[in-house]
Amino acid sequence: MKANIFDVAKKSGLSVVTVSRVLNNAASVRQSNRDKVLKAMEELDYRPNASARSLAKGRTGVIGLTLTTLHDAFLDTVVKEITDCLAEQGYFLALSVAPSFEASHQSLFQHDRVDGVILLSPVEEDAYVRELKQKRIPFVMLDNQHQDPSVTSILVDNFRGGYEATKHLIELGHNKIAHIRGSASFLSSRNRERGFMTAMAESGLEPYCIEDGEFDIASGYEVASRWIEDGRLPTAVFAADDYIAIGVMDACKNAGLKVPVDLSVVGFDDQLLASQLRPYLTTVRQPARALGQTGAELLLGYIDGAPASGESVLLSPELIVRASTAAPRTNHHEQEGDR
Known part of the structure; x- marks a missing residue:
């Protein structure tokens, strides 16, 4: 039978609250207790459920992705790679397929709906950037049209x-x-x-x-x-x-x-x-798969607290x-x- 958080608490001799704090990297946990919980997790082969962690942190477990069309095999490959990467971390992908900023942002860009947003080949991207920054929603841009040093973007050379x-x-x-x-x-x-x-x-x-x-x-x-x-x-x-x-x-x-x-x-x-x-x-x-994977990994890092550095990643194509x-x-x- 798969171990749960109560098994970890019993094995470590600590409370469920303390175990939960360790899982959420709370700074208030003493190092000795943290070590006990980590040891118990290892012995029980306990893997915390990503969705449960998201709820504990007040997250939705959902990443939004906006693009203008699905009638493109290249974009389809990028979206599939993003979906697979997010699924491995317990996240779901919500798609917004819309021709413009006005058509997509009202339904998707809300803190209580998504933990972060990926903009794939966006048009009107300045409007997206303003909105996301104003609402403090983490985001990355893939195959974007303007180079903004304050925004993380992944581009093909x-x-x-x-x-x-x-x-x-x-x-x-x-x-x-x-x-x-x-x-x-x-x-x-x-x-x-x-x-x-x-x-x-x-x-x-x-x-x-x-x-x-x-x-x-x-x-x-x-x-x-x-x-x-x-x-x-x-x-x-x-x-x-x-x-x-x-x-x-x-x-x-x-x-x-x-x-x-x-x-x-x-x-x-x-x-x-x-x-x-x-x-x-x-x-x-x-490199469609590398584009999707890099974008997903960077966004998840920002959601987990990594500072948004505004870095620009350039990927190489192949003849x-x-x-x-x-x-x-x-x-x-x-x-x-x-x-």
């Missing part, structure tokens, strides 16, 4: 990802490389574009063109269709995310063009579709080379002529 994606295309021999960027309101978009520009400049190349897009299939399809109609297709494109890249590949397929023979394509995120649609997509994998990139067609002809 999108500059590095954009740089490595572009260098991959350059090393294959491409010099007519285009970029379809995401919305400028996202820090990730701006940094991916900056990585693209840096890699091009270091190689003495000018961008073939830079096109405005959104993080969706439609914008990639529209841009690529326009290139094909105008007869000005680049030899390679770095798309700001996988959905844009898939849109580009779909436009090529409908026009009778082949990827990567006629156009090499690189995406970003490593969405589930990237390894399911053919040709498999070369992309930059975001995943698949079948959608190859040397440009001219290089193929040259190699065939040399044989």
